[in-house]
Amino acid sequence: MNHYEQLVPLHAQSRPVVMDADSGRRDYIVTRALSMHYGERQVLRDISLQVAAGRITALIGPSGVGKSSLLACVNRLTDMLPGAHVNGELRVGGVDASHAATDVIALRRRVGMIFQKPNPFPLSIWNNLAFPLREHGVRAKSQLTEAITTALQEVGLWGEVKDRLHAAALSLSGGQQQRLCMARALALQPEALLMDEPCSALDPIAVGVVEELIARLRGRYTMLIVTHNLAQARRLADDVALLWPRDGAGELVEQGPAAHLFDSPRAAVTAAYLRSERI
Amino acid sequence: MVRAAQRNPSANSVSDRIAGKSLTLAALLVAALILWVVVDVLWQGAGRLSWEFVTTAPSDVGRAGGIAPMLVATMLILAVCLAAATPMAIATAIWLAEFAAAGRALRLSLDVLAGMPSIVFGLFGYVFFVHMLGLGFSILAGGLTLACMVLPVVTRACEESLRALPDGYRLGCAALGVSRAATLWRLQLPAAMPGLAVGIVLGIGRALAETAALLYTSGYVDRMPTSFSDSGRALSIHIFDMSMNVPGGDRGAYGTALVLLVMLIGINAVVFAISTWWSETRLEQA
Secondary structure, eight states, rough: OOOOGGSOOHHHHHOOOEEEEOOOOEEEEEEEEEEEEEEEEEEEEEEEEEEEESEEEEOSSSSSSSSSHHHHHHHTGGGGSEEEEEEEEEEEETEESSSSSOOOOOOOOOEEEEEESSOOOBHHHHHHHHHHHEEEEEEEHHHHHHHHHHHHHHHHHHHTTTTTTBBBBBGGOOHHHHHHHHHHHHHOOOOOEEEEEEETSSOOOHHHHHHHHHTTTTTBBBBEESSOOOOHHHHSSSSEEEOOOOOOOOEEEEEEEEHHHHHOOOOOOOHHHHHHOOO | HHHHHHHHHHHHHHHHHHHHHHHHHHHHHHHHHHHHHHHHHHHHHTOOOOHHHHHOOEEEGGGGOOOOOHHHHHHHHHHHHHHHHHHHHHHHHHHIIIOOOHHHHHHHHHHHHTOOOOHHHHHHHHIIIIIISOSSSSSSHHHHHHHHHHHHHHHHHHHHHTTTOOHHHHHHHHHHOOOHIIIIIIIHHHHHHHHHHHHHHHHHHHHHHOOOOHHTTTOOOOOOOOOOSSOOOOOHHHHHHHHTTTTTHHHHHHHHHHHHHHHHHHHHHHHHHHHHHHHHHHHHHO
């Protein structure tokens, strides 16, 4: 028996994702008229975003436009931010996730998150993965071993740490820590990954390794990645969505396949934003 | 500009050196002061110290005999104090650090309480525990009064150590669908344990040193206490009594002070050992 069976059965809860009859495209994350406030201040306005299943969608836009906030809306991490208030519709994997009664623990199991700064727990490498697995009901040692080994192999860390699984995770390098955090998320067998500038705190070599890993995971997970780095968005993204501030709040000005958006943007601000990067 | 730039390095180095030297001097002064107290207590108290001293009851109003009843009373008072204050302090600290964005009023009142003279706590304990709750002059009344006194100090220290943890633990756990309770119990509390131990040690220090608040809550009967409802004389009160009320009691006071000092160091060592062990095993089993 593998460890999936110990985890909450995901597909029992999921309903078919939104299907577009014309293109056969399935959207895993869909927001409609999503707005967010911090106290009185509006940070996101009327966001209607579609993130296609199994593809990499890059969320781009200037600093402070609310990209990270939008990411936090998707896994409802906004519930934990003091003063944050979200309206509008959010569907994840075909399930309404915007409701107060939504099981956020189950939602967050299905939608993993990678933070800007690697955040390994002050535990051993092994326990960084075992701790969340145990909390989700995987207790048998053999299943833990299998899940942890698989996840570490998936992120290409296994060869580097297999002889020191009980060493402190904080003793790893920055790039290794970030891959450990990805392994920790992947060990829970999520369907989607939210990544908040996962490479911005890493050195160039580590960036290359992590980008390669993200590209390798394409097709197996739905990925929504916030990035400041347009070159990275070009390298990685299948789809791109651009947020732009208007009256202090981020609005979604354009979204579509990366090739279309980069080569023939429809909105004037997109064109200007992309041009500014080339200069 | 050029002249200033030329002059500055030497001016800086002189003022730097003066500042550095005065800081060193200040630090040495503090260390010397502490050393003086310890050496004085050791010097004057060591002669009095013996196995008999810590295991027998006093005689001749403390000039002869030992301090066994006070030692037991002090430990019992401290036990009551810690048993009441620690869980409450840690629970309040968790609430303040994790759940109460608007805990300002409570935080402010804790800070005010922390600065309150201990005699005020004593008066409160006398009115509330001794009379209203009818506990009389007892170890229970004294311990609970001390608990009220150390609560703000321990709570604030625990809150600070929880707040000092990186936000990545809390958000990282949440993003992995780990419940808030498990995050706290398995990760945050063990990781904050060294800080919590410092808070508890601060509380122990204050409780062991306390005299005023105990005078009219636990009393100063120097018999061996047989229960928590017995009156008992704490070591600090014994020191006060020996040095102020008993002619020729100085040597006994110094001996008692030495025992108190050793006890404080011993208990602190035990607290740190337990906290390190608990933190390590918890994090290992997370």
